[in-house]
Amino acid sequence: xxTPTTDRHADGATPAPDGDVLLSVEGLVKHFxxxxxFLRRGRTAVQAVDGVDFSVxxxxxxxxxxxxxxxxxxxxxxxxxxxxxxxxxxRFDGQDITHLSEGRMRPxxxxxxxxFQDPYSSLNPRHTVGKIVGAPFRxxxxxxxxxxxxxxxxxxxxxxxxxxxxxxxPHEFSGGQRQRIGIARTLALKPRLIVADEPVSALxxxxxxxxxxxxxxxxxxxxxxxxxxxxxxxxxxxxxxxVAVMYLGKIVEVADRDDLYDRPHHPYTVAMLSxxxxxxxxxxxxxxxxxxxxxxxxxxNPPPACRFHTRCWKAQxxxxxxxxxxxxxxxxxxxxxxxxxxxxxxATPVSTPTPTA
Amino acid sequence: MGESGSxxxxxxxxxxxxxxxxxxxxxxxxxxxxxxxxxxxxxxxxRLxxxxxxxxFQDPLSAMHPxxxxxxxxxxxxxxxxxxxxxxxxxxxIDMLDRVxxxxxxxxxxxYPHQFSGGMRQRAMIAMALSCDPSLLIxxxxxxxxxxxxxxxxxxxxRDLQQEFDSxxxxxxxxxxxxxxxxxxxxxxxxxxxxEQGSAEAIFNAPEHPYTWGLLGSMPRFDRPPxxxxxxxxGTPPSLIRVPSGCAFNPRCxxxxxxxxxxxxxxxxxxxxxxxxxxxxxxxxxxxxxPTAERQQVWAQEISPRLA
Numbered sequence: 001x002x003t004p005t006t007d008r009h010a011d012g013a014t015p016a017p018d019g020d021v022l023l024s025v026e027g028l029v030k031h032f033x034x035x036x037x038f039l040r041r042g043r044t045a046v047q048a049v050d051g052v053d054f055s056v057x058x059x060x061x062x063x064x065x066x067x068x069x070x071x072x073x074x075x076x077x078x079x080x081x082x083x084x085x086x087x088x089x090x091r092f093d094g095q096d097i098t099h100l101s102e103g104r105m106r107p108x109x110x111x112x113x114x115x116f117q118d119p120y121s122s123l124n125p126r127h128t129v130g131k132i133v134g135a136p137f138r139x140x141x142x143x144x145x146x147x148x149x150x151x152x153x154x155x156x157x158x159x160x161x162x163x164x165x166x167x168x169x170p171h172e173f174s175g176g177q178r179q180r181i182g183i184a185r186t187l188a189l190k191p192r193l194i195v196a197d198e199p200v201s202a203l204x205x206x207x208x209x210x211x212x213x214x215x216x217x218x219x220x221x222x223x224x225x226x227x228x229x230x231x232x233x234x235x236x237x238x239x240x241x242x243v244a245v246m247y248l249g250k251i252v253e254v255a256d257r258d259d260l261y262d263r264p265h266h267p268y269t270v271a272m273l274s275x276x277x278x279x280x281x282x283x284x285x286x287x288x289x290x291x292x293x294x295x296x297x298x299x300x301n302p303p304p305a306c307r308f309h310t311r312c313w314k315a316q317x318x319x320x321x322x323x324x325x326x327x328x329x330x331x332x333x334x335x336x337x338x339x340x341x342x343x344x345x346x347a348t349p350v351s352t353p354t355p356t357a
Numbered sequence: 358m359g360e361s362g363s364x365x366x367x368x369x370x371x372x373x374x375x376x377x378x379x380x381x382x383x384x385x386x387x388x389x390x391x392x393x394x395x396x397x398x399x400x401x402x403x404r405l406x407x408x409x410x411x412x413x414f415q416d417p418l419s420a421m422h423p424x425x426x427x428x429x430x431x432x433x434x435x436x437x438x439x440x441x442x443x444x445x446x447x448x449x450x451i452d453m454l455d456r457v458x459x460x461x462x463x464x465x466x467x468x469y470p471h472q473f474s475g476g477m478r479q480r481a482m483i484a485m486a487l488s489c490d491p492s493l494l495i496x497x498x499x500x501x502x503x504x505x506x507x508x509x510x511x512x513x514x515x516r517d518l519q520q521e522f523d524s525x526x527x528x529x530x531x532x533x534x535x536x537x538x539x540x541x542x543x544x545x546x547x548x549x550x551x552x553e554q555g556s557a558e559a560i561f562n563a564p565e566h567p568y569t570w571g572l573l574g575s576m577p578r579f580d581r582p583p584x585x586x587x588x589x590x591x592g593t594p595p596s597l598i599r600v601p602s603g604c605a606f607n608p609r610c611x612x613x614x615x616x617x618x619x620x621x622x623x624x625x626x627x628x629x630x631x632x633x634x635x636x637x638x639x640x641x642x643x644x645x646x647x648p649t650a651e652r653q654q655v656w657a658q659e660i661s662p663r664l665a
Contacts, residue, residue, distance in 0.1 A: 067504035068475075174593045204360035205531060209575035209589030216586070233505065234534075238577035238587065257583075275509035277534030278580045279573075281557045291513065292506045294460075295474040
């Protein structure tokens with residue numbers, strides 16, 4: 001990996017008011033080798049995550065957005081150590097957990113939990129709700145005060161289900177209720193960090209709003225820290241404190257929510273934001289939309305240097321030869337990896353070469 | 358527009374005649390260009406399907422046959438309805454692929470569906486649907502499986518082609534953003550029935566049904582400053598096996614207590630055009646027991662300020 005190391009952890013160095021970092025990720029890499037044909041064995045790899053740095057502060061909601069195949073779900077699974085990183089480090093509360101063994105990782109699983117996208121495949125259909133939500137107690141050998149059944153029923157109540165649902169099976173519930181069951185299970189061991197991989201994208205609009213509100217209430221009540229993986233930019237804007245945009249295995253921009261949505265710097269972020277359909281019929285005619293050409297390139301053989309140059313309308317020669325580092329721009333907490341960033345006032349010092357054409 | 362299980366897709370499949378008579382009973386009336394489709398002979402409907410009406414499905418990977426090339430599938434559809442040589446049909450297919458924006462259509466025509474990306478597959482399916490120049494195009498969640506930048510491309514494409522081919526488009530979606538981008542007129546469905554219909558302006562700017570209000574409040578607005586909380590509809594959509602009596606929305610409705618008597622639970626409100634027939638309100642109606650004037654007042658005084 002040739003990731004530049006200077007200036008990359010500016011958000012870690014930022015004197016934030018609640019400055020302490022719960023999770024920090026440096027140079028995270030995950031390659032999935034492609035095994036096919038006996039001569040090519042292991043030669044190529046899907047470069048799903050290729051050098052990702054970010055840090056998550058206690059009590060905040062940090063979102064990772066991007067299109068399918070950009071590596072956001074892989075990042076979630078690396079952070080929760082459901083996958084073994086190929087390179088880089090993952091630190092949780094100061095402790096390096098990158099290559100902890102399964103046994104050493106187990107006590108930490110209480111602190112790091114995950115919410116999955118699909119409430120249909122993430123609940124065992126042959127277990128009762130009580131057994132599903134009580135599973136974390138069983139696996140960790142925890143005996144909560146007042147007994148497990150009582151604890152499970154309290155959890156069900158916390159997420160807005162009825163304690164009488166204890167003996168029912170997942171198929172008796174709707175999608176939104178199932179997602180609540182999954183959330184109850186996630187909360188069982190009082191985790192500190194919750195990684196939510198598309199927690200609402202499988203739900204209907206009216207139910208989605210219920211679950212979003214529930215997640216926000218729980219965060220306030222229990223002091224949770226969220227890493228949210230999502231592709232719906234409207235939902236992300238509603239829930240997040242900070243947002244990272246990923247493209248083909250790399251973070252191209254990280255910023256506070258309002259900074260990112262009001263003044264996006266990376267052309268990809270600009271294009272993505274302009275593509276969101278707005279529920280306002282009056283806007284239809286006078287909206288300026290940036291149409292990106294083509295599709296996301298394959299992560300097996302990503303474009304060299306800046307990975308976005310094949311679809312970028314501002315691409316110059318330097319974009320094809322030199323990889324732009326992720327550096328602060330217009331403020332210490334707004335990082336962007338681009339040679340020719342958008343929405344930059346001329347007065348702002350830009351550490352990248354000026355456009356020549 | 359409606360949530361899952363509200364009957365959007367079932368309605369459109371009935372139009373296309375895709376329900377089997379063994380598992381579904383269809384009553385009522387569907388007229389395409391004056392021709393009655395309910396109870397029409399299978400063969401007659403088959404002749405119309407593809408020719409006069411065509412459909413784009415949500416998942417292009419499962420809607421296309423993996424065993425045949427994209428070109429063959431377009432050519433097949435075209436030759437069924439048109440007496441032309443294979444060569445002419447192939448030229449037409451290349452032309453269609455070119456028009457939906459597939460690069461190098463001459464070589465791409467011999468590719469298989471799995472060799473296309475999701476956006477390209479959706480384009481190819483649109484090419485197939487439009488190959489016979491249908492007057493009605495039904496698009497069932499055409500962009501749900503796609504990423505946001507590709508979604509924007511496909512929506513633009515559908516709008517451009519609609520103008521070029523001068524066809525009517527029925528778009529089925531749960532995404533209010535997509536609806537606002539494309540639609541001129543909207544029917545909001547709930548529990549298998551239309552509960553509000555009107556022009557896009559009316560539905561988004563002066564909706565009259567409590568369910569539509571709920572939908573607008575559930576959705577984080579991208580075009581407005583971020584709000585503290587979303588305003589969801591309580592409860593869950595009903596099972597269609599046991600639809601609530603009276604108004605199907607009554608168990609979730611915030612306003613049913615304002616209706617005098619127990620009309621909400623005993624009597625099903627009909628979808629009638631609302632009284633105020635001026636300007637954007639022509640043909641705007643909602644199936645609700647609340648009097649129209651009261652609904653408009655509730656929207657203006659209680660709901661609208663909450664959403665802003």
